[in-house]
Amino acid sequence: MAELAYPQAHAAPAPSVRRVPLSWAWLGVVPFFLFALLFLILPTLDLILGAFRTPEGGFTLDNIRRLNTPTIRGAYKISLQVSVASALLGAVAGFFLAYAVVMGRVPRWLRPVLTTFSGVASNFAGIPLAFAFLATLGPTGLVTALLMNNFGVNLRALGFNILSFWGLTITYLYFQIPLMVLILMPALDGLKKEWREASAILGATTFQYWRYIALPVLWPSLLGTTILLFANAFGAVATAYALTGSSLNIVPILLYAQIRGDVLHDPHLGYALALGMIVITGLSNVGYIWLRARSERWIR
Amino acid sequence: MKSARLGPWIAILIGAIYFIVPLIATFEFSLRKRRGEYSLDAYRSLFEDSRFLQSFGYSALVALATIVVGVLLVVPTAYWIRLRLPGLRPVIEFITLLPLVIPAIVIVFGYLRMYNSSSWLPFTASARATDALLVFSYVTLSLPYMYRAVDTGLRAIDVRTLTEAGQSLGASSARILFSVILPNVRAAVLSGAFLTFAIVIGEFTMASLLNRPAFGPYLQNVGANRAYEPFALAVIAFAVTWASMGLINVFGRGAHDMAAPGKR
Numbered sequence: 001m002a003e004l005a006y007p008q009a010h011a012a013p014a015p016s017v018r019r020v021p022l023s024w025a026w027l028g029v030v031p032f033f034l035f036a037l038l039f040l041i042l043p044t045l046d047l048i049l050g051a052f053r054t055p056e057g058g059f060t061l062d063n064i065r066r067l068n069t070p071t072i073r074g075a076y077k078i079s080l081q082v083s084v085a086s087a088l089l090g091a092v093a094g095f096f097l098a099y100a101v102v103m104g105r106v107p108r109w110l111r112p113v114l115t116t117f118s119g120v121a122s123n124f125a126g127i128p129l130a131f132a133f134l135a136t137l138g139p140t141g142l143v144t145a146l147l148m149n150n151f152g153v154n155l156r157a158l159g160f161n162i163l164s165f166w167g168l169t170i171t172y173l174y175f176q177i178p179l180m181v182l183i184l185m186p187a188l189d190g191l192k193k194e195w196r197e198a199s200a201i202l203g204a205t206t207f208q209y210w211r212y213i214a215l216p217v218l219w220p221s222l223l224g225t226t227i228l229l230f231a232n233a234f235g236a237v238a239t240a241y242a243l244t245g246s247s248l249n250i251v252p253i254l255l256y257a258q259i260r261g262d263v264l265h266d267p268h269l270g271y272a273l274a275l276g277m278i279v280i281t282g283l284s285n286v287g288y289i290w291l292r293a294r295s296e297r298w299i300r
Numbered sequence: 301m302k303s304a305r306l307g308p309w310i311a312i313l314i315g316a317i318y319f320i321v322p323l324i325a326t327f328e329f330s331l332r333k334r335r336g337e338y339s340l341d342a343y344r345s346l347f348e349d350s351r352f353l354q355s356f357g358y359s360a361l362v363a364l365a366t367i368v369v370g371v372l373l374v375v376p377t378a379y380w381i382r383l384r385l386p387g388l389r390p391v392i393e394f395i396t397l398l399p400l401v402i403p404a405i406v407i408v409f410g411y412l413r414m415y416n417s418s419s420w421l422p423f424t425a426s427a428r429a430t431d432a433l434l435v436f437s438y439v440t441l442s443l444p445y446m447y448r449a450v451d452t453g454l455r456a457i458d459v460r461t462l463t464e465a466g467q468s469l470g471a472s473s474a475r476i477l478f479s480v481i482l483p484n485v486r487a488a489v490l491s492g493a494f495l496t497f498a499i500v501i502g503e504f505t506m507a508s509l510l511n512r513p514a515f516g517p518y519l520q521n522v523g524a525n526r527a528y529e530p531f532a533l534a535v536i537a538f539a540v541t542w543a544s545m546g547l548i549n550v551f552g553r554g555a556h557d558m559a560a561p562g563k564r
Binding site for chain 2: 042256
């Protein structure tokens with residue numbers, strides 16, 4: 001007993017001995033924090049504060065109030081619509097694709113093909129993506145022409161225009177769906193076969209299995225990823241700009257034009273616009289982080 | 301084992317059509333420059349355009365600098381956090397996720413306000429300084445991917461034992477970091493590097509607002525002014541993205557499961 005007690009007694013003062021080197025350890029992360037402060041946190045804070053300042057430097061809520069114009073309200077509205085639609089559709093389509101490959105009993109080689117392609121497609125964004133969809137669904141695009149010549153379907157007469165809500169949503173899905181697939185595949189792998197077997201033994205139908213077991217487990221990562229997709233679409237500039245120029249009035253385009261000095265000639269209104277974007281993507285990502293932490297408890 | 305049902309195949313078929321048709325359409329358009337027949341004229345005219353090679357070269361150089369700065373910033377930090385300051389981990393992870401929360405256009409707007417030519421740190425006062433700012437902005441954009449890739453790599457090795465082994469052989473901290481730790485997480489670092497390259501090479505928002513002659517603004521310019529060349533550019537961009545992702549598969553996993561929303 002005494003021999004067992006000895007090392008414990010010996011170990012007790014150890015924390016105070018180790019405190020000495022620890023006191024300088026923080027120096028090792030100074031470069032990182034300095035970088036984060038200079039190029040991420042301070043510039044953002046500066047904008048946020050700028051949104052509440054008058055040009056003379058006093059405090060004001062006027063900039064925020066001035067967001068309430070038909071143009072800016074409309075821009076936020078269509079931005080939210082495109083982001084929500086592309087996030088939800090991307091989530092649903094991505095779920096079915098990931099499900100098909102992980103659990104659909106399709107040939108094994110399809111999985112690495114889908115993973116690799118998703119890696120590429122989720123990064124094939126920005127301006128080239130806009131070009132690709134102009135070639136596909138633009139006024140003279142391949143699919144537009146195909147439908148017109150072979151099936152007599154005139155997309156334009158049906159009200160479809162690539163420079164519109166649906167045009168932008170369909171284009172964004174090209175990176176939204178693969179992103180969902182990439183994040184969801186590991187989550188689907190986390191569904192243990194035993195759960196399904198156990199529920200089947202207890203007499204559960206497929207519907208009951210999904211309703212009471214699989215979806216509750218997947219729910220946080222599904223919803224969390226959908227929120228990530230939302231923020232992803234909401235901040236996107238390049239694709240929309242290359243696709244529509246400044247003809248489609250969405251918030252990032254409005255802010256881009258404002259920074260370039262094209263429209264508002266009012267930097268403080270620009271700060272308020274930026275603040276609105278931070279608030280919206282910030283809230284959605286707080287949700288994401290929270291839900292992700294919850295889902296990681298289940299998926300091991 | 302039952303054979304595949306119809307549903308999964310339908311999902312895969314629709315997915316394949318949605319993802320492949322735009323690629324075919326883009327490629328077909330890129331060949332249409334010569335009237336009445338397919339040709340590579342659009343590609344030829346691009347390669348004859350000196351701005352194409354210049355802007356691509358500029359962006360490739362910026363991407364390379366981004367990777368170097370990113371690795372020098374992230375590897376020592378992630379290593380130090382694992383070894384000595386595990387308590388700070390949530391804070392660092394939160395910060396590295398911020399670029400996904402704050403849109404790129406907001407970050408660059410902040411730079412323009414904070415680092416204008418009359419500020420205390422006038423990054424935008426000269427072209428060289430703005431280049432540096434562009435590199436830092438891209439390091440920021442790639443932070444979520446680089447950090448996660450490196451951290452995943454560090455998780456797979458025994459950082460503490462390797463460090464103690466190095467110390468008992470008399471190696472300095474820098475030597476341990478660069479001759480012991482870095483080679484051991486090489487695959488993860490390379491994954492992060494290629495992903496960073498794919499994000500940075502065609503980035504538009506930051507390069508355009510910082511007014512640098514990068515590939516992204518060039519793409520936009522060609523798109524606004526030329527008829528068939530944009531599609532040839534899109535094909536080239538797709539090939540570059542594919543190559544970057546392919547190299548990740550070749551050099552190992554780590555960032556493999558990640559995609560890059562920061563770019564748009």
